[in-house]
Amino acid sequence: MQIRKPRVAITIGDPAGIGPEVTLKALRDFETLPCIPLVICRIGVLQKYYQLLMPSWDILDFDQVKSSIDIQKPSFINIHVDAPIPQPSCGSQLTGKESLAYIDAAIDLWKMKIINAMVTGPVNKSLVEKWVPFIGHTEYIAQHIHEDNPRMLMYSGKYNVMLVTTHVPVFKLKDVIGYDVLLQTVTICENSMARIMKKKPKIAICGLDPHCGDQGAIGNFDIDVTSKVIKDAQLKGIIIEGPFSADTIFIPQRWEHYDCVIAHYHDQGLIPFKMLAFDEGVNVTVGLSVIRTSVDHGTAFDIAGKNCAGYSSMKKAIELASYLALKEE
Incomplete structure (x- = not known):
């Protein structure tokens, strides 16, 4: 019997940090991953790269995904953001707001049972906190799924x-x-x-x-x-x-x-x-009841856009989230 692959949402983190880079690098060999990856991003942030690496992937608007609970192929989940595309290494209040929108989208997809697990890219806490109280993904996710023992x-x-x-x-x-x-x-x-x-x-x-x-x-x-x-x-x-x-x-x-x-x-x-x-x-x-993994590093604004960021932590985070989700099936 063929095992059904879990759907794993992956947020790219702060769009001006290394999150977009390490996400795409970790997914280059997506066919071998034990999951259906759903990358939550603003597609314009990845415009230069995704067409080269993942030309066969679907691009779905977030509202479109909410009405389709049976996604069966790797996809980009496009989040609409009313702001200029940020330059790598230029973190700002706006990139903090955008990275928060990615997290909120992943939480919503989990609540709607569209995804089985989530992997979060690195954000800058001080930039996110310009918009909401935020001391970390762990506490923020727990609060928004109304659980209190993370x-x-x-x-x-x-x-x-x-x-x-x-x-x-x-x-x-x-x-x-x-x-x-x-x-x-x-x-x-x-x-x-x-x-x-x-x-x-x-x-x-x-x-x-x-x-x-x-x-x-x-x-x-x-x-x-x-x-x-x-x-x-x-x-x-x-x-x-x-x-x-x-x-x-x-x-x-x-x-x-x-x-x-x-x-x-x-x-x-x-x-x-x-x-x-x-x-x-x-x-x-x-x-918590949600499966969530993350990289063990930050946004690294100083090297963003230089194509030198290591991606092993992101790849292992995706693999572990997939493994844990498979065990829940």
């Missing part, structure tokens, strides 16, 4: 890290992280990694404080909270160890011993991840 999983296969918090300032961490949030993160981590790996994962968790509080000399959070969460998770059958000092658990030889490491905050987890897995990394939103 987590960020950075996945490369060899090195994987999940964050307890996403874009929270360091001085607010202890106001946000507590027993319930931490235990919920551990549960989401086990479920998400098991779904990807097809086996029960082995998890490690960092301490929040330096040296896990150094037996109370620095702080008691990891004694009172993190350690209790570990014990209670183990009673539920979750394979988890820790807390470990963040300055040693991410040494490759130790990290490779675990399927995923849970870090408490953004830089605690993403600095080591990007040092070791930048080219292979994928940002996966977990804890």
Whole structure:
């Protein structure tokens, strides 16, 4: 029996960044992808390139797509934007507004069950925030599908890290992280990694404080909270160890011993991840009903339009979103 390919929406991110370039590069061999890619963009942004790379693709207006829930070939979903075509590297309030329109279109297509998953290109948060409150795709998508427990999983296969918090300032961490949030993160981590790996994962968790509080000399959070969460998770059958000092658990030889490491905050987890897995990394939103992956890099305005951006993260994001969507079929 032939397996039906999932439809995966791919937003190109900020049209003045490297998103358009890495999207088209990742889709050059689209015939081999396990999905039907639907690229959400303003077709004029890609005008120079798509006719050379994908002349057989359909170009559909967004309103046209909303009335056709059975798209069966790769397509560009054209979003109408009343603004000049931006020049590469020239990010502005208008490109922020345009990249937001792409995200909103992907969310709408998911709500209408036209797509099975979405992959998001890189945006500039400060430019998007000129129009709406926006601290990141993860939180924005959760808000607009009315769900409230998203987590960020950075996945490369060899090195994987999940964050307890996403874009929270360091001085607010202890106001946000507590027993319930931490235990919920551990549960989401086990479920998400098991779904990807097809086996029960082995998890490690960092301490929040330096040296896990150094037996109370620095702080008691990891004694009172993190350690209790570990014990209670183990009673539920979750394979988890820790807390470990963040300055040693991410040494490759130790990290490779675990399927995923849970870090408490953004830089605690993403600095080591990007040092070791930048080219292979994928940002996966977990804890929500929507399947969403993303590149693990930004808009890179400084190199946009120079045809030198690496596209492996975008390609892996598309492949992982397709894989997860196939498992849902």
